[in-house]
Amino acid sequence: DVKVTQSSRYLVKRTGEKVFLECVQDMDHENMFWYRQDPGLGLRLIYFSYDVKMKEKGDIPEGYSVSREKKERFSLILESASTNQTSMYLCASSIGRENIQYFGAGTRLSVL
Amino acid sequence: GENVEQHPSTLSVQEGDSAVIKCTYSDSASNYFPWYKQELGKRPQLIIDIRSNVGEKKDQRIAVTLNKTAKHFSLHITETQPEDSAVYFCAASNSNTGKLIFGQGTTLQVKP
Secondary structure (H helix, E strand, O other), X not given: OOOEEEOOOEEEEOOOOOEEEEEEEOOOOOEEEEEEEEOOOEEEEXXXXXXXXXXXXXXXXXXXXXXXXXXXXXXXXXXXXXXXXXEEEEEXXXXXOOOOOXXXXXXXXXXX | OOOEEEEOXXXXXXXXXXXXXXXXXXOOOOOEEEEEEEOOOOOOEEEEEEEOXXXXXXXXXXXXXXXXXXXXXXXXXXXXXXXXXXXXXXXXXXXXXXXXXXXXXXXXXXXX
């Protein structure tokens, strides 16, 4: 069974804080993705990575950065959290470019 | 840019009835179309997918149809059951980018 693990289910942070969201997958997948999920907007892609140390901007990268130092780990960084970044964040991984994406359980982030 | 429109946003049916969710996509190079189901508080999980060389695919009570000319695809659930109640997302991708573009989601409620 593919396992994609996100480090926190719930997180509460203050405006201006630096926030790290961690994601680890155990299936040796090349591709990893970060999405945010908001009601009525579906899943929107923030950043993705096809390999270690590689990163590509998704559709809404502003205010975010990522790090992929190891194949199994993909981190999402909010350099200075703002209230409009309050959301559910989902990590996913896949092998190949058309194949199934497996999702983590999500991190619900509240920025106060 | 690339876009996937999904309708309806909410759908309520009686147990045993059929449910249909429709999606249209803008990128004519799209060639992979997965459908994800997300139960309340859980991660999205793939339920069925279709590739561009196929017009229809079935798996027990669910089926997906694809019309490449019209750039739309649909999810059909027959003999709905209360456990089918969830949010359903369609998505489209092409092998050039490897990104999934998600629709806005459909909340399906199956009334017993």
